[in-house]
Amino acid sequence: MVGNKQVVLNNYVQGWPKEGDFRLQCTETEIESIPNGSEAVLLKNLYLACDPYMRHRMCDNHISQPGTIFKSSFTPGSVLVGYGVSRVIQSTHPDFKEGDHVWGLTGWEEYTMIPNPEKLFKITYTGVPGIAAHVGFFNLCSPKEGETVYVSTASGGVGQLVGQFAKMMGCYVVGSTSTKEKVDLAKDKFGFSDAFNYKEEHDLNAALTRYFPEGIDIYFDNVGGRMLDEVLLHMKAHGRVAACGMISQYNLEEPEGIRNLFSMIPRRVEIKGYIETDFHHIYPQYHELAIKYLKEGSLDYVEDVAEGLENAASAYVGIFHGRNVGKQIIRVASE
Amino acid sequence: MVGNKQVVLNNYVQGWPKEGDFRLQCTETEIESIPNGSEAVLLKNLYLACDPYMRHRMCDNHISQPGTIFKSSFTPGSVLVGYGVSRVIQSTHPDFKEGDHVWGLTGWEEYTMIPNPEKLFKITYTGVPGIAAHVGFFNLCSPKEGETVYVSTASGGVGQLVGQFAKMMGCYVVGSTSTKEKVDLAKDKFGFSDAFNYKEEHDLNAALTRYFPEGIDIYFDNVGGRMLDEVLLHMKAHGRVAACGMISQYNLEEPEGIRNLFSMIPRRVEIKGYIETDFHHIYPQYHELAIKYLKEGSLDYVEDVAEGLENAASAYVGIFHGRNVGKQIIRVASE
Structure with a gap:
């Protein structure tokens, strides 16, 4: 497998995010395989969420006093990380197998290696x-x-x-x-x-x-x-x-x-x-409830879907201007 | 019994309270007796507390949206009301008898009639x-x-x-x-x-x-x-x-x-x-605890005592300038 399209932070964001604060790059190297002896998963990313909180990780001088959870910022040149739904395409972790759909933190890219997948959930809902x-x-x-x-x-x-x-x-x-x-x-x-x-x-x-x-x-x-x-x-x-x-x-x-x-x-x-994320322990029970509600039609969820990583930057910038109608997500791949 | 010295609001307070916002007056009329058939107490006030919250009741245009507790303001010419320790000198209420020491809302004056004394507590501590x-x-x-x-x-x-x-x-x-x-x-x-x-x-x-x-x-x-x-x-x-x-x-x-x-x-x-005051129900148990602590010396309480209603205005104004050392109170009478 060759090539991995990625959305990278171009520079620390100041003021309102602009499309130019991000760039799309395509690595031409082989996607790395899971190292022998480690318990990891390799993901194909399907949907990524444009979450406003990510803005805090894009600046250099944001609050980094004791007690915040935003200590580690994205740095220029690094691939963005956010919540998404992905499909496992390779796994050496006993809890996951090829074909599982998972939800959790992943890269804004086509394929992501997760060395410690314990925080991924096997579901299909951006939660x-x-x-x-x-x-x-x-x-x-x-x-x-x-x-x-x-x-x-x-x-x-x-x-x-x-x-x-x-x-x-x-x-x-x-x-x-x-x-x-x-x-x-x-x-x-x-x-x-x-x-x-x-x-x-x-x-x-x-x-x-x-x-x-x-x-x-x-x-x-x-x-x-x-x-x-x-x-x-x-x-x-x-x-x-x-x-x-x-x-x-x-x-x-x-x-x-x-x-x-x-x-x-x-x-x-x-x-x-x-x-x-402090309520990580209730994720499974919440997801079960949400899926039940969604299936029976007692809960609606409207998403605004941007197509492809090519449109990721403009979709992300748009949420700060209220351009999205419903939750803004990015479809990286359908399956 | 003739005469009742009173501290009266002179005008609505704007900005920092000044001594001139209050005046001392002495009514020369007979102190009224408890009307026949009512359950009331007549108090001789001993100590009054200079509480910062009273400031909110001294202005005309303070917040009076739903949900505040400061709806009824003092009006110019009215006697200030605050927390104090008093001695019952007359009572027709079954829970109180002459000589009881009580704590609760009372007037900034020598003698106060309390028509509904249910909110008074029989203790001796400005709480x-x-x-x-x-x-x-x-x-x-x-x-x-x-x-x-x-x-x-x-x-x-x-x-x-x-x-x-x-x-x-x-x-x-x-x-x-x-x-x-x-x-x-x-x-x-x-x-x-x-x-x-x-x-x-x-x-x-x-x-x-x-x-x-x-x-x-x-x-x-x-x-x-x-x-x-x-x-x-x-x-x-x-x-x-x-x-x-x-x-x-x-x-x-x-x-x-x-x-x-x-x-x-x-x-x-x-x-x-x-x-x-939302925790009115725990007052008795708190007072018991506080008195125990004070008696055994595990709790100290420092008060700054102004002598007499003549010094009430300057004592009250002083708390906004940090002139008090410890809780500012006014001694109206010793017994």
């Missing part, structure tokens, strides 16, 4: 947004029937699932997103109680008052910044905020200042940051 | 800081032996107790405060592992790195603002922040912007706002 939505909503926010839930990026990979989980729980759930198409998707496909285009709301305070006259019990925050600041003034007593992502801040030189934190005290609000 | 410290530290932060704890306003009414509770738990606890005298108090009297004067630290980041080279597990936040923002970058993974107060922000026209919230996500940090 990071699912875990993030499930853990963030159920484990962190402890929703109760009848509570009011607000979700930013309502049609995104995570948001669309939170909306559906909230409906399953009997909550009133409103989402915000950036286009009419995505507002309709949230309402018609994902069953949000209501949804609005935040770009058309010049007075966010008025919009939140309109949709939540009694206030918000749970805010599932995917955007941070100004939206989070405004939402804090609409939280009900004992409200909970799941800090899943703050995508509005990722490309700013200096983050926006949040001025309404004091309101957390009289309202007894909690904000909880979390990382879905 | 809001104690409850705030106990609940915030133990219930919200779930401290474990060996963890690192940082406390701002280390010698204040709440901070001095958090420091001592942290030592009881076997934690490494560092406090910050605003004078050398209070730094010494924190170390020598309250047993903080270390303490520093934040006013002498021009580089807060360097100071926090010096005291917490491995990061902070628990931040007990009494000040908010810039200190909170800086501390966020020093939290360890799974760190917890108890948002007890944000006194640095109470008198600002616009709160400072917090820019480091994103770090909560990779570090999985929680910030929890709370109000000690």
